[in-house]
Amino acid sequence: MAATATSTNQVVDAVIGAGGSGGRSGNGFRKNGGGHGDGDDFHYSPARYRVGIWVAIASIVMLFTALTSAYIVRMASSNDWTPLEMPKVLWLSTTVILISSVTIEISKRSLKRARDSQYGLWLALTAVLGVVFVGSQYAAWRNLARQGVYVATNPHSSFFYLFTAVHGLHVLGGLLALAYLLLRTRKKRDSVEGELRRIGAAEAAAVYWHFLDGLWICLFLLLFFWK
Amino acid sequence: MGRILAIAIWVITILSLWMFLSHRWWFPEAISEHGPSVDRQFMITIIVCGIAFAAAQIGLGWAVWKYRDSADKQRATYSHGNNRLEVLWTVVTAIVFISLAVMGQRVWASLHLHAAPAGSYQLEVTAQQFAWNVRYPGKNNVFGKTDVQYIDDATNPVGLVDTDANGKDDVVSPTLVVPVNRPVELILKSKDVTHSFWVPQLRFKQDLVPGMAIHVHFTATKVGKYELACAELCGMNHFKMKSYMLVLPQSDFDALMQLAPADFGTKKNQLLDSYQLPQY
């Protein structure tokens, strides 16, 4: 199955092209005229994972919006707000996660150009950076604990631990997704549809990862530049 | 089946309307200045509700009576709707509902968007599990300082600070005593969890939230004794967190407020006993 980059794209175009115009429905005047591709099969539509991940991101955004509004209200609600000094290791966190966004983007584009080994390599690199990120978060926690700052020490520290924990959990979820993708790189492409699914999954993972990156930046700014 | 359903719906409608129209279970008498406005607004609203309720149920009943299927092989009217009707009933409904909404803000505004009138008599109410503590400022008309470290549920429920001279004449009592026809401002606090101040005859309630001091004002217009209940779940004895509000003629009220803390309770109890609860 030495499919070349060109032929994969041709297949992808064929499937997307046929499905997007609404197929053979007589009244398909909009893209939403439903419609699968040609033939009598239930084809996988590439948009599925993309729609799914954006929907999931919407709900995660709501979670962090709720916590952020709690942060803002709590900041204003009394006079016991003593903002923490930022543990320096968080600069490492920020750098690492930014770089990991770049690496996952390279990995995704490699896959779309059917450069499997590059895809796997950059994916693994992203995962390693993800682990480093989580490690740096843990280091920040240890740093604060050494200073005697724990989750209930003051409201700002509460939010620090809370935000980093919830974000970190989502990063761990992302790492699981990366691990899953890495395992699947071993599987040779066995069908056009299988390959499309792989690309779809990798794209979704990349979107999710970029989201976590952006979210980290927001939290970082919120915790240490709006306090 | 259609006819029986229609009759059932109509009977339910009539019984429901009767339950309201008969006034058999109705508000207790309003005894605050803003009370009659609340009652008026309620009457307007419930009449609108009653008309809408009756019209919809009668319409539903009529439809299931008249349009039940029968053996004559006729088909239903094929119609996807009527845009003009949609617009019409949407606009009418919107006008009625928004008007009610706007009208329904007036009494709220008078109580919450305007400060208590000048010359209001200020009282502090501190709720706790499961009692009310009303603090009167005493002869000097100034509230003394309080602190949680001084609280003793038996002897000093609001935690008056003994070094503050202003608090020496403060009276703390479970009973809320107010003068008739004089604006009263309550400062509402809580020691532990959220409670809610509820005297049905006053036609308002207000939560007492720990960490907050919430102001609310009213003017009682009828002398008498009324029950005070808690209207926010506060624990296992929420249902018997009971006290009384006593509305006194101005002279009796003034005399009571002049008393020293040690004498307040006895006189207040005498007054309480001399009044009856309303007839229900």
Add this chain to the structure above:
Amino acid sequence: MAEAATHGEVHRHPAPTSFIRKYIFSIDHKIIGIQYILLALTSVIIGMIMSVLMRINLSWPGTHIKILETLFPQGAPGGVMSGEFYLSLVTMHGTMMVFFVLTTAPQGGFGNYFLPIQIGADDMAFPFLNMMSFWVTFVGFIVLVLAIFAEGNATVGGWFTSLGASWAGGSGTVGPIGGWTGYPPLSALGKVAGPGQGAGVNLWIISIAIFCVGSLLGALNFITTLLNMRTRGMSLMRMPLTCWAWFTTAILALLSFPVLLGGGILLLLDRIAGTSFFIPGGLYVSGAPVPLHTGGSPLLWQHLFWFFGHPEVYIAILPGMGATSHILSTFARKPIFGYRAMVFAIFAIGMLGFFVWGHHMFMSGMSPYSAVAFSILTLSIGVPSAIKTFNWLGTLWGARIRFTTPMLFALGFVSLFVAGGITGLVLGQTSLDFFFHDTYFVTAHFHLVMGVASIFGMFAATYFWFPKMFGRMMHEGMGKLHFWVTFLGVYAIFIPFHAMGMLGMPRRYSNFGEYEFLKNAHGLVLFVTIAAIVTVIVQLLFYFNFIWSIFKGKKAPNDNPWEATTLEWTIPSPPPHDNFAGIVPTVYRGPYEFSVPGAPNDYIMQTEPEGAAVQAGLGDTSGNGGNGHKH
């Protein structure tokens, strides 16, 4: 379930063979739907038992109930319910019903089963996640049941006490006692604030948090499936209104449950980690100051909770509205009146539902200016609800109504929704809420809409889709009897609640005997209790009918016994594993083409191609859905 292997069945995954794969850990949306329905049927029994116990306590305080003495010796000593026992019933009744009944069956149950089929898909977008959504929800249910035992039993409670003071259990109640709304500081302070505030509350929070995750997984699936997997010709404006309802409900769930999850995390931290998100300083509880907490805001919880809580009630009712529209049209043999307006109304209710949460908080001490804004927005939501009611009546005008059991329940829905919804006009006004907040008037309102109308939607859906799910009909006679007693019964229970509210009767009181102003309520209280007991007992008939009919019900005469038009009625009953046996359906017309003049039957399936039998140019000029040509 003879699979249609002869049709060249092609599915993303092969049909399962082992019992566990087929019925337990199934990724088939149909099985998952039934699992949700069974979970709801179990939860509602628990909820109903709790409500009957509450009614008995209110009507005949001091009644000895032997079994309570055995099960809950501390909470109900001598078999007599204590005040805290009653409050734990209030809490768990609300939690069980709102989450595990009204947020499971309508959406996760019927939605899971029928959304993919009605849009012509072979399954949900993410079948594995779909299975996870059910099992996560189920774990949440188990944790909630555990909350009952952790509080109810000193031994089990003792296991938790070793985890710390805030985990102390064994108060003898049936769980936490903060109400389903769990306001702090009461819910945050722990056992020091009273019995039932220990392990039960922690487990309650954890159960709800788990439930949030399960719900979100479900919402993800619904939205992606609907956007991505509609079949040929199934444009958005040709979808049955059930699909629109499930779609909107999923969006509401997606955006509101995370906020509840956030609030729950903060509350749990306040309880077990010593934080002060919701607990202010200066508290004095049960004889001692509380030095540990300072600076928190009890109102913050209320905002977070109700930002979720209000969309939640629309999550509970919208699927019922969708089912009602669908079933009314089917048995009236008429297109739904104003399809476009109905879609608009569903969406408007859903979206506006995010901006009115403050009407639960008028008396809370929040800004009175925001209260005014919330009040006006709240009454605006009445407008799309009214549109739907008018359109239901419009659907019946000129109809040929067939009074089957599902139709009776759908008609009942309309009646009950009007009865319950109309008092929203009273409660939504700030000036009137002065009197009615936290009284039985509120309880009347939300029970009529959520506890009754919504349930009627579910009953209607059950009787309607039972033949499709199981290939047999439910017994019609039993169904009609069930309808009649329940319809009259629920009115008998909840209309008097308004009268109790008029007297000023507060909510969540375990006993009304302390206050003179409530003495005229006793007759009402008794009347309601009798009605409640009768109504609850007759539900046994429904359970019997449901279970018996699965095995012994009259076989459905064909795949479309109701002569309906939507895609689920084009496939066998029960459907094959991949729904459409490998053949992609094509949709040519809207979902409610009944009584089309000139057509051979009084219904035309959505999959029926245009043909000579139907004259051209039909479908009305108002562009409201017709056969799809016009829009």
